[in-house]
Amino acid sequence: xxxxxxxxxxxxxxxxxxxxxxxxxxxxxxxxxxxxxxxxxxxxxxxxxxxxxxxxxxxxxxxxxxxxxxxxxxxxxxxxxxxxxxxxxxxxxxxxxxxxxxxxxxxxxxxxxxxxxxxxxxxxxxxxxxxxxxxxxxxxxxxxxxxxxxxxxxxxxxxxxxxxxxxxxxxxxxxxxxxxxxxxxxxxxxxxxxxxxxxxxxxxxxxxxxxxxxxxxxxxxxxxxxxxxxxxxxxxxxxxxxxxxxxxxxxxxxxxxxxxxxxxxxxxxxxxxxxxxxxxxxxxxxxxxxxxxxxxxxxxxxxxxxxxxxxxxxxxxxxxxxxxxxxxxxxxxxxxxxxxxxxxxxxxxxxxxxxxxxxxxxxxxxxxxx
Numbered sequence: 001x002x003x004x005x006x007x008x009x010x011x012x013x014x015x016x017x018x019x020x021x022x023x024x025x026x027x028x029x030x031x032x033x034x035x036x037x038x039x040x041x042x043x044x045x046x047x048x049x050x051x052x053x054x055x056x057x058x059x060x061x062x063x064x065x066x067x068x069x070x071x072x073x074x075x076x077x078x079x080x081x082x083x084x085x086x087x088x089x090x091x092x093x094x095x096x097x098x099x100x101x102x103x104x105x106x107x108x109x110x111x112x113x114x115x116x117x118x119x120x121x122x123x124x125x126x127x128x129x130x131x132x133x134x135x136x137x138x139x140x141x142x143x144x145x146x147x148x149x150x151x152x153x154x155x156x157x158x159x160x161x162x163x164x165x166x167x168x169x170x171x172x173x174x175x176x177x178x179x180x181x182x183x184x185x186x187x188x189x190x191x192x193x194x195x196x197x198x199x200x201x202x203x204x205x206x207x208x209x210x211x212x213x214x215x216x217x218x219x220x221x222x223x224x225x226x227x228x229x230x231x232x233x234x235x236x237x238x239x240x241x242x243x244x245x246x247x248x249x250x251x252x253x254x255x256x257x258x259x260x261x262x263x264x265x266x267x268x269x270x271x272x273x274x275x276x277x278x279x280x281x282x283x284x285x286x287x288x289x290x291x292x293x294x295x296x297x298x299x300x301x302x303x304x305x306x307x308x309x310x311x312x313x314x315x316x317x318x319x320x321x322x323x324x325x326x327x328x329x330x331x332x333x334x335x336x337x338x339x340x341x342x343x344x345x346x347x348x349x350x351x352x353x354x355x356x357x358x359x360x361x362x363x364x365x366x367x368x369x370x
Contacts, residue, residue: 002029018046020056024063024249032070040067058087062249069247078352081247085258094255096265102176102217103269109180110220112280119227120187126195127228129209129308130161132216132274134267135254136244138290139234141319143211145293145301148319151310153205155198157212157252164194165218179221191225207310216270219277223284230308233274236290238267238365242356243346264359271365291343 006029012022023043032040047060061084068077129146131139147154168186169178182190198208213234215222222229236244242264245257256266278285286307293300301316346353360366 005029013042017042018050020046020050020054020059020063024059024066027063027066032067035068035071035073037067037071040064040071043067055091058084058091058249060084061087062247065247074349075352078349084249085246088249089255089258092253092255092258094262096256096262099256099266099269103273105176106217106220106273107276109176110276110280114180115220115223115280117224120184120191120224122184122188123225123227124188124191124195125228126191126199126226127207127230128195128198128226129207129230129232130215130219130222131209131211131232131234132213132219133234134236134241134245134270135213135250135257136248137234137236137241138288138293139211139213141290141293142232142234142288142304143209144319145297145316146209146304146308148315148321149305149310149313150315151206151313152209153202153207154209154211155201158198158201158210159212160197160201160210161194161212161215161218161222164190164197165221167193179218182221187221187225190221194222195226207308216273216277219285220280223281229284231277231285232304233278233285233287234290235287237343238264238360239346239353239356240290240343241267242360243349243353244342246356260356260359261362263356264363264365267360267365268363294343 006026009022009026009029012019013026016022023039023046026039027043030039043060043064047057047064050057050060061080065077065080065084068074068080129152131142133139143154143156146152165179168182168190169175171178198210202208216233219231222231235241242260245263246260248257250257256262274285278287286304288300288304298317302312305312305316346356357366357368361368
């Protein structure tokens with residue numbers, strides 16, 4: 001109920017005019033048509049008055065940037081996106097080399113020989129659907145489409161699978177080594193624990209969708225613990241994907257999305273580990289490209305449902321009418337009919353995006369920064 005939500009955010013800033021997160025959410029719900037909009041003026045004024053060390057400055061930068069983006073002030077909007085990203089990045093810890101080492105270790109230890117040993121003895125026959133990939137890759141759209149199917153329920157981004165793994169790992173430093181050595185009893189226990197936790201969230205569902213995107217690191221263990229699980233890899237053109245990350249203030253802790261070099265590194269490593277999984281268990285994974293879904297929603301949805309072993313339902317095409325809770329950064333977008341305006345959105349900011357192009361080219365994700 002976006003109109004009611006806007007009313008509540010409006011009431012929040014009336015009661016507490018310095019409440020930056022309420023302003024940011026309000027800016028995300030309304031349509032700005034002028035740089036003289038009273039709400040934009042108030043947000044600017046609040047930013048000027050806000051102390052430099054106030055952790056809510058990031059929210060104000062992103063809220064103002066979105067308003068400026070809507071009225072076509074791309075230069076000033078990008079300046080605010082930059083400042084918001086710097087402010088948020090300063091509060092987080094992330095190491096691109098550490099991520100690369102983790103992916104290296106996973107590929108080495110979770111080899112084709114190991115994964116293709118087959119299901120653990122006693123493995124559960126539950127068949128959850130996992131969506132993995134980068135943020136802003138169309139994953140929420142996929143989940144919303146599937147959740148509109150009468151036999152499917154999405155539970156959002158829940159860390160249930162990592163939690164099912166944790167009791168079997170004594171030292172986090174050797175996490176991947178430990179997982180590669182688990183026997184059938186441990187693997188089947190992990191699968192049952194994960195399936196049970198999802199079932200508690202959606203007890204009536206035929207199939208359950210889990211959109212915890214970074215589950216991609218553990219898919220080898222998943223394959224042996226829950227052999228009927230199916231995995232959807234959400235992908236998007238690298239320029240739009242990177243720009244989508246950079247222009248979003250995430251409510252959850254996603255540490256690699258506030259710097260172009262780190263976004264590019266994360267995209268490259270997530271793609272590399274997914275290429276590995278696709279090579280060792282191709283029958284369990286399908287890729288859904290955001291651009292393909294936008295251009296042919298019915299055709300792509302039919303292919304997706306066939307992969308999942310689900311019958312066709314016209315309700316999937318009216319996903320924006322589905323009444324369910326969505327907590328991701330795309331919560332407002334999936335309440336609307338499908339639109340294509342986000343394809344190529346980065347081009348409006350091309351004059352400012354040489355650093356982004358260089359970062360992506362440096363990781364081999366685009367041909368050139370020119």
